[in-house]
Each structure stands twice: as structure tokens, then as C-alpha cells.
Amino acid sequence: MTARYLGRKLVTLGVTIYVTVSFNFLLFHVLPGSPVQLLARSGHFNPAARAQLVKLFGLNHPLLTQYVIYLRDMLQGNLGFSYAYREPVTTVLGGAIGNTVLLVGTATLVTIIVGVWLGVLAASRAHSLRDATITVGSLGLWSMPDFFTGMILIFVFGVWIHALPISGLMTPGLSNGTWGHLVDVGRHLILPTVTLALVNAAEFSLITRNSLVDVLVEDYMLTARAKGLSRRVIVWRHALRNAMLPIVTATALYVGMILGGAIQVETVFSWPGMGLLIYNSVGQRDYPVLEGCFLLFAIAVIATNFVSDLLYRVLDPRVRRT
Amino acid sequence: MSTPEATPGALAELPERTAARRSVWRKLWRDPMGRWGLIMLAAVLVVIMIGPIIFPFNAQTFGSSAASILQPPSRTHWMGTTELGQDVFRQVLVGGRISLYVGLSATLIAMVLGAGLGLISGYYAGWRDTILMRITDFFLVLPTLPLIIVLAALFGQSIFVTSLVIGLTSWPQTARIIRSQVLSLRERPLVQRVRSLGAGDLRIMRVHILPNVAPLIFANLALVLSGAILAQAALAFLGLGDPVQVSWGTTLHNAFNSGAMSEGAWWYVITPGVGIVVMVLSFSLVGHSLDRVLNPLRQGGK
Numbered sequence: 001m002t003a004r005y006l007g008r009k010l011v012t013l014g015v016t017i018y019v020t021v022s023f024n025f026l027l028f029h030v031l032p033g034s035p036v037q038l039l040a041r042s043g044h045f046n047p048a049a050r051a052q053l054v055k056l057f058g059l060n061h062p063l064l065t066q067y068v069i070y071l072r073d074m075l076q077g078n079l080g081f082s083y084a085y086r087e088p089v090t091t092v093l094g095g096a097i098g099n100t101v102l103l104v105g106t107a108t109l110v111t112i113i114v115g116v117w118l119g120v121l122a123a124s125r126a127h128s129l130r131d132a133t134i135t136v137g138s139l140g141l142w143s144m145p146d147f148f149t150g151m152i153l154i155f156v157f158g159v160w161i162h163a164l165p166i167s168g169l170m171t172p173g174l175s176n177g178t179w180g181h182l183v184d185v186g187r188h189l190i191l192p193t194v195t196l197a198l199v200n201a202a203e204f205s206l207i208t209r210n211s212l213v214d215v216l217v218e219d220y221m222l223t224a225r226a227k228g229l230s231r232r233v234i235v236w237r238h239a240l241r242n243a244m245l246p247i248v249t250a251t252a253l254y255v256g257m258i259l260g261g262a263i264q265v266e267t268v269f270s271w272p273g274m275g276l277l278i279y280n281s282v283g284q285r286d287y288p289v290l291e292g293c294f295l296l297f298a299i300a301v302i303a304t305n306f307v308s309d310l311l312y313r314v315l316d317p318r319v320r321r322t
Numbered sequence: 323m324s325t326p327e328a329t330p331g332a333l334a335e336l337p338e339r340t341a342a343r344r345s346v347w348r349k350l351w352r353d354p355m356g357r358w359g360l361i362m363l364a365a366v367l368v369v370i371m372i373g374p375i376i377f378p379f380n381a382q383t384f385g386s387s388a389a390s391i392l393q394p395p396s397r398t399h400w401m402g403t404t405e406l407g408q409d410v411f412r413q414v415l416v417g418g419r420i421s422l423y424v425g426l427s428a429t430l431i432a433m434v435l436g437a438g439l440g441l442i443s444g445y446y447a448g449w450r451d452t453i454l455m456r457i458t459d460f461f462l463v464l465p466t467l468p469l470i471i472v473l474a475a476l477f478g479q480s481i482f483v484t485s486l487v488i489g490l491t492s493w494p495q496t497a498r499i500i501r502s503q504v505l506s507l508r509e510r511p512l513v514q515r516v517r518s519l520g521a522g523d524l525r526i527m528r529v530h531i532l533p534n535v536a537p538l539i540f541a542n543l544a545l546v547l548s549g550a551i552l553a554q555a556a557l558a559f560l561g562l563g564d565p566v567q568v569s570w571g572t573t574l575h576n577a578f579n580s581g582a583m584s585e586g587a588w589w590y591v592i593t594p595g596v597g598i599v600v601m602v603l604s605f606s607l608v609g610h611s612l613d614r615v616l617n618p619l620r621q622g623g624k
Contacts (some may be wrong), residue, residue, distance in 0.1 A: 019460060027472065136355070139610065143548065143603035145555045148595040151583065159586055164616055241586050253462075260467025268578070278468065279560055284477050297465045305463055310474065 013306050020298045028291045030063065062251050073128070079094050079287035079295070082275040084281070089090045089292040097296070099169060100273030104262055106189060107196035111258075115201035116240075116247065117206025123243075124235045134205060143204035144260040150195040150268035157191060164191055165227065196261050200254065207250045211243040218242075245316055252308035263301045346537055348613040350608070356615065361608025366601050370422060373415035395589050402589035404414045404573075405580035413573055420569040421480025424485045425551040431489025432546050437539050443497065444504025445527055455501070462494040470553055474556065474562040481564045488553050496542050503535050537616045544609030548602040555598050570594040 022094065058069055074081075079089035084185075122134040143148075158166030165171070165188045215221070216239050224234045236262050266275030274293050281290040350356035393403040402410050443454040447572070473487040507513065513530055521529075557563060558571025561576070573594040582590045 016460065016463070018615075020464070024463075028478065031476070132354075136607075139355075139606055140599070142550075143599050143606055145571075145598055147550050147556065147559050147561070147578075148591075148598065151574070151578065151591050151595070155586075155588055155591070159583065167583055256463070256465035257467075259465050260556070263467060263471065264559065267560060274523055278471060282471060283561060285475070287475075290472060290475060294465075294468050297468045298463075301463055301465050 005058070006310075009017055009306065009309060013123070013302065017299060018300050020302065021071070021074055021295070022067075024291060024295050024298075025067055025131055028287060029066060029070065037199070075117050079292040081139060082286055082289045084284045084286040084289070089288050092277065092289055093292050093296065096274045096277045097273060098273060099271060100262060100266070102195070103175050103189065103192055103266070103271060103273055104258055107193045107200070107262075108254075108258065110193060111196040111200040111250075111254075114193075114197065115204025116204035116208050118201065118234060120240060122205065122209040123212035123216060124231065124238075126216070131209070138202035138205045141198050142206070144199060145262035145264065146195060146199050147268050148200055153191050154268065166191060188271075192265050192271050195265050195268070197257060199261060200258055204247070204250070208243065209246055211246040215239045215243045238242065245312065248308050248311055248315060252301075252305040255304040256297075259297050259300065274292055333532060337533070346612075346615065350371035350611055353611045353615060356611030358460045359604050359609075359611060362600060363608060366418070366597075366604055370418040374412075377395040377412050385449050389539035394587075402587065402593075404576065404590060405582060408571075409588055410593050413568060414570065414597055417568050417570045417573055417594060418597055418601070420481060420564070420567045421551055421554060421571070421598065424488070424554040424569065425515065425547050427485040427490060428488035428550040428554070429543060431486065432492035432496060432540060432550070433543055435489070436493035436542075436546075437500050437535070440500025441504055441527060441531065441535070444501040445508055445523070445531060447505065447508075450512050451501070453574055454497075458494045458497045461491070462498070464491075467553060469562065470557060471502045471562065473558055478562055479557075481567050481569075484554060484557060484562075484564065487548050488557075491623055492546050492550055492553075496539070496546060499538060499542055500535055503538055504531055507531050512552070530544050537612070540610055541616055544605045544612060548605040548609065551598065551602050551605070570597050 048101050058066055061069070077090060081087070082089050082092050116139070118134050122131040125131055154166045155163045169188055170184045171188075216235075221234065221239060224238050226286070229238075262273065263275035263278050265271065266273045267279040270276065274296065278293050279290060280286070281293065290317070351361065395402045404410055404413070439454055439458065440495065443451045443458075467493050470487055473491070474484060477483050477487065508531070513526060516526055516530060554563075555571035556575070558569050559575045561575055561579075563569055563575060565571040565572075571594075574591065577587070577590040577594075
């Protein structure tokens, strides 16, 4: 990977993040119906209070000045002040971000392992009954909204057989850092993770299957078989490596999807992460928190895309050389 | 299936249109996935369109006593009652129309935007392509559901706004797919020849390019549609649905918020949920099948 390529990619990354931040400003501060304007226009204020509010949020400045102030605040890590929590948005986000990373990270791991495995199972006997079962099963799972899958799991494992906790991060009252506490968080993690992983593994298995089926009909696969290699080695070592590229690309888009799923799953299971924060902020019309969450989500997706682009280059020698 | 590969050169003309269109339907029906998708879709449409006429839902029919709330399925209430004593079955029959309506109008917006931008981008190539694709990539990267939630929270939650918001966020993938197809179509000898005969850009796009990407648009349409229905359901479940037009997502929102889960009122959750799954599944079966039938790369591998 040349330094020049990396430099160009970094510039693109910077520009994309800048555009995203500006897009955020446009959404929340410029467009009609933006929260700050709604607040200042609300009929419940007397003129003096309104003037104070307008001054507090800097609405008396021209738009360009507001934009510059907004950018300066961003650079200083100031995302505003939450209406509902009466705390800086960064503090509110800070308390939630770790829980979301834990949930999404675990779910991603399960998704990739299960999804790729199922995809390989389906593709290695393409057009067989097994292939059809996995493909239709994946489509069925993919057609289920994450929140509905979560509700079914709650019924089965929480309400009917009382096997697993269905709400929250841990049982209240346990002392922090003990072994029992860790196990407790782990048990709380199971159902949300399974919910998120089910839907996304379905998507992954479909992508892996299609990509692998395309690779398996290539001439070099015939060569590999002619050399006397076993089916297992051909599929897992030779074919999967070449089929990885679309999977890596899909991973980047997948992050956006799993974050959307996390909003639903965290809501259903009251998992105290950023998804639940978004749900609560929508209910309480806590726009600064909503804005912060959206910005963070967008930047997470952009960053993953960046990494996946670099990975693509490492994985594909044809692209690497150009 | 042994479709002849398109040979490069003058012989590789654009296929005859009507025959091709008829054969697409036949191929779709011959593919088990496509056939089941079409059958399920027909069933869903019949239930949604005719069901509410046979079993009209009156929003004012609340339970008259405490005994009529959250009732399990019975002969009077086939799918039980809600926390307000309303009939779940009838509510779900009516709700399907709203889910489908939002899905369809959002998809229409997404298709016009996506196919239009893809067409322009692929046909003109050059700087217009660069600019349009930069914009497309930007929207492709933005996390869709969070963006939809933000827009709905800012601009309101009537079904009109919801359709608009979902439509405005669902086009980038379509634009990408159409563009790459158009890029290859514009290099075909026929298009070059027609151009040298003096045909204008608009005419070439309308007569020679659009009909040839149309099947691709339809395959993509089915998939975007299932995504749009899912997005609407999620939005309504999170409390951003139209409070007046009760869709399947709204029913699930009410079920979740009224504590039907801990009461064990499975009928309240399963009925609207199955509606969403069947509708989305039928569209995605058709979409995947169309993609399989139409994608020339896939046809080789049998």
C-alpha cells in the first residue's frame, strides 16, 4: 500500500466527516422545523424570555456565524447540552457508548462466524435441498423486523420458560467487578445479541453464498479439483479466500444496518446503550442528544468504510498493485 | 438453463422487448422461490384489500368492561383483543393497507430518484457522473434507520412525511446498480449507431436505455419495497408512526408499551408481526428470484 494512496484516502475521510458534520448542522439548525427554532418560536414564552433563548442558542447571529461557532464547538468536543438530562451531551453519550459497543461487537462476531459458515454450507452444495433450505431460511429471518424477533425471544425465553433475563444490563444490587457480576451481564447480553445476530447472519449467509457460488464455477476451481484436493480444502481455502471481497464490502454497509438494528433491540430489551438513548430522546424531544447520537453513528459507519477500503486492498493483490 | 452468452460485436443487439418481458414472467414462475413469492404476495394482497370489507374495523369499538381487554383468541375475537378491548384481527387487516401504502409510495420516490440519477450518471459519464456518484456514496454511507428516525422526529410522523422520509433515504443503492448497467449499455454498438443517426440524448435514454434497465429496476424495486416496509414498521414501533393511521408497526408499539408482553398476550404481538414478515418475505422472494433470473452472470453457474 503506497503512502500516496493512504494519503488520498485520509483526505477523502476528512472531507466525508466534514460533510457529515455540516449535514448535521443543516438538519438540526437550518431546515425549517429545526428544534432550536421551534423552541424559540414556541408560544409559551414572553418576549423577554424568547429573546434570552435566542441569544443563548446564538440564533441572533447570521447563519454563517452560527455555522462557524458550530464547527468550533465540534472541534472542541462540545456537542451541546441535553434538555432531558441537564448534562452535556458528551457526558450522556459517554455513559451509553460502551454498552452499545459491547452489544454490537458481540453480535458482529456471532454474525460473521455463523453467517459465513451457513453461506459456505449452502454454496458448497449449490442448488441442493440444503442450499434451498438455508437460502429460504435466511430470507425468512431477514424479513423479520429486529424488534419483532426480540419480542418473540422475550415471550419464549422470558415469559414462558423464565430461562434468561429480558431487560437491562444487569440485575440491580450486584457489586461491581465481581465474577458473579460478569456472569450476570453475560446472561443479560444473550438475548439482545441473538436477536441482532439472527437477522444479520441471515444477510451475511446470503452474500457469502452468492459470492462463493460465483467463485466455485471459475476454471481454477476445476484445476484445484483436478489436482486431487479434497472438497473441504477447495471450498474453505481456495474459494472462500476469493469470495471474501464482496463480504468485506458488505461488512462496511452492514455496520449501518446493525446500528439501525441496535436501536430496535436496545429498545425492546431496555439495554442502556445509544439505541435506547435515541428511543428516549425521540420520546422526550431531546434534540441535542439525538443529534449527538446520529453524528456518532454516522462517523462510526464512515470509519468502518475507511478500514474496509484499506482491507480490500490488502486482500486483493490485483488492486494492491495498481 | 442454457442462455447463450451475448457475443461481443454487431450481433449483440438489445433483446426483443415483449418476448423478453414475457419470458421474465415465465422464468419467475418456473423458479420455486419466485413462484412462492408471487403466491404469497397474491394472498397478502387479497387479505389486505378484501379483508377489511368483510371484517370492517371500527376504531371506536372499545371494550365495554374490564373483562373484554387483552382477551385470548375466541370465537368472537379470532385473534384476541387489545389493552383497550379492540379486536386485534380486524385492526391488523386494516393496518396492512397503511404499511403497504407507505412502502409503495416510499419505493416510488426512491425508484424515481435512484433510477433517474443512475441513468443520468451512467449515460453522461464524465464530470456529471463523478459529482452524482460522490453524492450517492455519501448517502450510501449514512446509517439509514438512524437518519430516518432523525428526519421523522424533526418533520413529523404523518404517513405522508414517513413515506417521503423513507423514500428520500432509500435510493442510493438503486442509483449505483442502474448506473453501472447504463455505463455498459451506452457502449453497445446499437446505441452508438443510433447516436450517429442523429438521435438526441433524451430519445436514446427513453427508447434504447430505459427499457433495457427496466427489468433490473423491477428486481431492485421488490427489494427496496421490502426494506421500506421494514423501515416503516421500525419507525412506528419506536413511536414515530402516524397516531391516526394505525399500521402494523403501531399495533406492535401499543402491544409493547401496554405491557401485553408480561401479560403473556402473544396474540397481540404475533398477529401484526406475522403480517409484516409475510409481506416483506413475499417481496424479497420475488426480488431475489428476479435478480437470479435476470442477472446474466448468475445464469452460467448451474
